[in-house]
Amino acid sequence: RAQVDDLTSIVSGEFGRTTSGPVRSLLENDIVKRAEKKSALEQRRNDRSMVAIWRVNLLHREDDRGALTCICGLSLARCEVWKAIEPVRQPMLDWETKNIALLRQGQRHALPDDHPEVVAARK
Numbered sequence: 001r002a003q004v005d006d007l008t009s010i011v012s013g014e015f016g017r018t019t020s021g022p023v024r025s026l027l028e029n030d031i032v033k034r035a036e037k038k039s040a041l042e043q044r045r046n047d048r049s050m051v052a053i054w055r056v057n058l059l060h061r062e063d064d065r066g067a068l069t070c071i072c073g074l075s076l077a078r079c080e081v082w083k084a085i086e087p088v089r090q091p092m093l094d095w096e097t098k099n100i101a102l103l104r105q106g107q108r109h110a111l112p113d114d115h116p117e118v119v120a121a122r123k
Helices: 002-011 022-059 080-104 116-122
Strands: none
Touching (some): 022 080, 080 116
């Protein structure tokens, strides 16, 4: 790691003129690894946010029994929580659908342990 940092600082001005060789390859590999790590961290952060929205959605969503009523008992027009998550409800549902598919394929998913699909998969 120290070697990569040293080489990065030494050749940073020369990198654009370097067309081949081990230094360029080493730097490109390091850049790719850093980008992949950053992407994975961002994805986990997004997953945690979506789980939080999913949990709030369990408590504040349109009640199937009453038109324009939140399951908390308020009208949708009066439920501030429902209104707050409404703009991100579809992205959350898309995230959930994608993760359910991953779960069913036996791949890594970000659904919480108490999600109905995860519970059913354990049985």
